[in-house]
Amino acid sequence: MNVRAIFIDMDGTLLKASNNISHRNKEAIYKLMNQGVKVFLATGRHYEVTAPYHKEIGIRTPMICLNGAAIHDAETRRVLQKKTVRLNDERFHLLTAENPWNVIIHTADGVYCKETNEEIEYWTKVGQIPPQYIGDLRQANYQDVLKYSVRTGTASPKVSALFKEEAEVVDWNDGFELLAPNVSKWSAIKSLLPELRISPNEVVTIGDGPNDIEMLRHAGTGVAMGNASEKVKAAADFVTGHHENDGLAEFIERYLLKSYKSFAI
Incomplete structure (x- = not known):
């Protein structure tokens, strides 16, 4: 071949x-x-x-x-x-904000996250660009989302399945990611x-x-x-x-x- x-x-x-x-x-x-x-x-x-x-x-x-x-x-x-993904953000944040999960939102303008962690500190060190925002994402002003990442700490297919009509879902052992369909x-x-x-x-x-x-x-x-x-x-x-x-x-x-x-x- x-x-x-x-x-x-x-x-x-x-x-x-x-x-x-x-x-x-x-x-x-x-x-x-x-x-x-x-x-x-x-x-x-x-x-x-x-x-x-x-x-x-x-x-x-x-x-x-x-x-x-x-x-x-x-x-x-x-x-x-x-390829940007469009979720019902009010519904998304209603589910994620009240749980002890970190949420990372990758946009065309940078990273927005609920809280920082070792991975995000590594990204900042290597990429030389800190997150655009850290905190309650319901208060963040972001647009053009390319990927949502929800770190639940465990496999969460029942939660990720709630978004399958809106997004392409990738399930991981510690959470899931959401992309534009297909x-x-x-x-x-x-x-x-x-x-x-x-x-x-x-x-x-x-x-x-x-x-x-x-x-x-x-x-x-x-x-x-x-x-x-x-x-x-x-x-x-x-x-x-x-x-x-x-x-x-x-x-x-x-x-x-x-x-x-x-x-x-």
Whole structure:
């Protein structure tokens, strides 16, 4: 199979738990790029905490951020595409404000959150931009929402199901995320492929989370990380090693690099 592009998730895939890219992963990506394969990042992160890693690797392809709700040009920071989600905010906040859940709202202008935490402090350190607002979100003046994230601390499918008529729902073990209907990393990938003149069959996608399932299922080759759940692994064609053990590089070296490849995929 002729692979012309690879779309790589960040957390739990490209990055170790320390939020660092290993030397082995970098080397595998560099060798793949030297073969002419286009490398993209496809992440649930917002632009400001994606761009530093994009720059570290040295790739110039567009960045798929916020689970596909935004695509950014690597050179100009310009938003090439954005998909906003429209909820009944009064109903949303009636449900979330009275519960001990953190709520993070990603907008075209920045992050609004109910309270800060270690993750948001990390975003501020890496992205060099603090949240636009911290506090009671019923009092916040925000617009152009790209993603709502509700951190309940546990899987909450009964709560997230209340929003399925308004939004695309991604359920996590510690809460859920809400996007515009039919928005996913895969929908963003599909929007980029025609201009690149690349077929979905020529695409490899690799990830570990529920927000990766669509791209693993529909790309020519979907690869799940060893640290992924069984549901994510079931959507993939291959399962590689754990992200702490350079599972990304393991797959690239074994199946995609001409000097390593033992058989075609």
